[in-house]
Amino acid sequence: MTRTYSNAKDEQLKLRKTGRIAIAGLAVVAALGMTACSDDKDSKPAAKTSTSAKASATASANLPPVPTVAELNTALARALDPAVPAAEKLDGVQGAEADPTLPDRLSQAAKGADVKIEVTDVTAFGDSVNAKAKFNVNGQENIVDVPFVADNGKWKIQKSWACAMLTNLGQQSAACS
Template identity: 45%
Template structure:
């Protein structure tokens, strides 16, 4: 996950440097500089249309609800990107319960154009560690990224990955 974050930062940095070098080397009649400005405006507009960035506490509460076996799967479907199917939700909840998983989100930061990267301390089968759940903006809400849920299930138990992840 850290490799993807580093890659995105590197690509974004290269894009900014390219845009700056094109602008610095162009005169007023050079059209690429104008495209760079309109692209920057489009990027800013997309970012402005995102829901407000939640606090770690808000995302933590959402995550706890998503793995709570007492909350019906129908209520959880809207917490995972794409309105996850019941099989995926059930596998996620069952695996969290069977491994005694605990999780506490401590930090949230922008990640790409429409995603957030959370930092969380966790424990699975009594083994502590750190996770980085990814949340994606969808229909005005921040939701767990479906691919992150699928990857997490596969990392803990490759046999627990439902067909909707493949």
């Protein structure tokens, strides 16, 4: 009989689905949580210099402060909480305003998969940030890198990365069209 093979195959498929849920959940949850890490204070205007230097200084002045590991962990815990309204999470994903239901769907998926996230490192690269995190889904730990981009004065998860994670989760979003 191939019963043992069938059970092993079922377990393998179950692990694949769990991994996809984990990655997709982390991507969106991390992005949604970034809203809490942004700074709404106006930046001081750059000193007048040449046009190219002024454009560069203005771009740098519009970058939000690089979030700390603690700030990201707090923001992610909030983003994972299904009790937090989606409207408060929506501004954390680049282009997510095209799909207002996205935050609720993802926080519910993360809850169903017993997702736990712990950011361990944050690295800034000019107008982007990379967050390295331990990502647990149903007790299985993975190390992931989540890219963020500066968008309208806030750090948001990179749209292409979030869309790839949604696809892995088996979901589609109008924000990814």
